Amino acid sequence: MLTQRSRYALRAMLFLTQQQSATGPVPMNRIATEANVPRKFLELILADLREAGFLLSTRGKMGGYRLARPPHLISLGEIIRVIEGPLALVPCVSRTAYRPCNDCKDEASCAIRHAMARVRDETARILDGTSLADAVAEELAAA
Numbered sequence: 001m002l003t004q005r006s007r008y009a010l011r012a013m014l015f016l017t018q019q020q021s022a023t024g025p026v027p028m029n030r031i032a033t034e035a036n037v038p039r040k041f042l043e044l045i046l047a048d049l050r051e052a053g054f055l056l057s058t059r060g061k062m063g064g065y066r067l068a069r070p071p072h073l074i075s076l077g078e079i080i081r082v083i084e085g086p087l088a089l090v091p092c093v094s095r096t097a098y099r100p101c102n103d104c105k106d107e108a109s110c111a112i113r114h115a116m117a118r119v120r121d122e123t124a125r126i127l128d129g130t131s132l133a134d135a136v137a138e139e140l141a142a143a
């Protein structure tokens with residue numbers, strides 16, 4: 001299940017995507033209000049996203065945040081991985097944080113592992129194939 005932190009990150013990034021045409025960076029207070037994210041959580045989330053290279057920040061009175069790349073080049077999967085870590089539901093199928101399961105007798109023939117690998121692959125395919133631009137376009141089409 002997606003954590004609240006990831007949902008906040010996605011809402012903030014989608015809001016910034018919609019603000020792309022605005023001039024200058026968007027202040028954190030405005031992001032918090034418009035994306036409905038508590039400011040104390042937003043500060044930490046935006047710092048993580050900035051460190052990962054998804055956001056640029058500007059200090060000062062006219063400061064704020066803006067996307068570091070065009071929205072069609074940032075996927076939902078990338079954002080979720082920054083906030084949550086691997087997409088895999090079990091560690092033995094993670095591509096970036098592999099660990100064998102303690103209670104598994106034979107990883108090669110484990111039915112749970114094979115099923116979870118398919119879930120990981122489909123989840124990654126969908127999330128990595130959906131950019132911020134795609135998600136905003138879908139949101140506008142649904143409205």
